[in-house]
Amino acid sequence: MPELPEVEHSRRIWDAGLGHRVLKVLVPHPSVRDFRGTDVRALQDQLAGQVFLSSEANGKQLLFRFGRAGSLWLGMHLGMSGRLSVESDSIEPGKHDHLILRQAKRSLVFSDQRQFGRVLFHQGIEPPDWWARLAPPILSDQFTVKAVSNFLRRRRSTSLKAVLLMQERFPGIGNWMADEILWRAYLNPATKAGELEPATAAKLWRTVRRVTRLSLASIQKDWDYPATWLFQHRWDDGGKCPRCHSQLRRATIGGRTTCWCPTCQAAR
DNA sequence: GTGCTTGTTGGCCA
DNA sequence: GTGGCCAACAAGCA
Numbered sequence: 001m002p003e004l005p006e007v008e009h010s011r012r013i014w015d016a017g018l019g020h021r022v023l024k025v026l027v028p029h030p031s032v033r034d035f036r037g038t039d040v041r042a043l044q045d046q047l048a049g050q051v052f053l054s055s056e057a058n059g060k061q062l063l064f065r066f067g068r069a070g071s072l073w074l075g076m077h078l079g080m081s082g083r084l085s086v087e088s089d090s091i092e093p094g095k096h097d098h099l100i101l102r103q104a105k106r107s108l109v110f111s112d113q114r115q116f117g118r119v120l121f122h123q124g125i126e127p128p129d130w131w132a133r134l135a136p137p138i139l140s141d142q143f144t145v146k147a148v149s150n151f152l153r154r155r156r157s158t159s160l161k162a163v164l165l166m167q168e169r170f171p172g173i174g175n176w177m178a179d180e181i182l183w184r185a186y187l188n189p190a191t192k193a194g195e196l197e198p199a200t201a202a203k204l205w206r207t208v209r210r211v212t213r214l215s216l217a218s219i220q221k222d223w224d225y226p227a228t229w230l231f232q233h234r235w236d237d238g239g240k241c242p243r244c245h246s247q248l249r250r251a252t253i254g255g256r257t258t259c260w261c262p263t264c265q266a267a268r
Numbered sequence: 269g270t271g272c273t274t275g276t277t278g279g280c281c282a
Numbered sequence: 283g284t285g286g287c288c289a290a291c292a293a294g295c296a
Contacts, residue, residue, distance in 0.1 A: 080275055114292050116275055175274045
């Protein structure tokens with residue numbers, strides 16, 4: 001379930017290898033979809049022998065930096081089922097392990113069952129272009145109420161649910177976070193973006209930031225989310241709203257399975 | 269066998 | 283050109 005907090009959590013998992021050299025790069029299945037458009041050979045040849053310097057996350061994107069000059073970059077998107085882990089230095093690749101960075105005392109492993117993820121490789125002192133072009137992070141100063149209001153206006157005839165999933169404005173928000181945000185803001189997921197009054201748009205902006213902050217804090221502490229969140233009830237048939245105990249509803253909105261409380265989030 | 273799935277992209281259409 | 287919708291991608295699970 002890699003949305004913003006899970007991506008940030010994944011980033012930290014590989015921190016175990018920071019400052020250490022990559023001795024060997026294993027790519028057991030170079031033709032998997034995760035490597036579409038990537039020069040796997042260059043990735044393997046160039047990263048071998050280099051030190052793992054730093055990592056960064058923005059939304060669902062990850063960027064790892066390597067090499068003495070810091071000029072080697074490994075970009076990553078976890079897709080639907082991507083996972084980062086740290087295993088022993090001698091771990092043999094499993095069926096879904098697609099990239100293994102072998103270090104002296106551990107292996108940094110990327111695995112991805114469904115292959116919706118992506119691994120990119122870039123050489124150069126500057127970070128890759130695609131990274132520089134990403135939308136400003138939700139918790140940054142550039143994520144303003146004005147930027148959100150303008151976006152809602154431009155996308156006026158799209159449902160709020162679909163709008164929140166657009167990475168160009170809400171980097172890192174995925175299906176469950178979008179539902180959590182709308183539930184907390186008492187907004188119906190099918191409401192058109194253009195229908196929000198300025199005060200409601202501001203409330204949505206605040207709630208996007210709050211859910212992002214709380215989920216990051218929560219995953220750091222407990223690796224889970226509180227039972228008071230919609231998150232813990234959304235997948236059970238017969239799930240109840242943790243606030244008013246109404247029966248939750250589920251339907252496809254904005255092309256995705258959406259869960260909401262018909263009482264708290266009554267359509268206007 | 270059937271019909272789902274927490275993401276993104278490209279193609280089609282208005 | 284812009285915006286909106288949806289099938290497709292792959293693999294596993296109920």
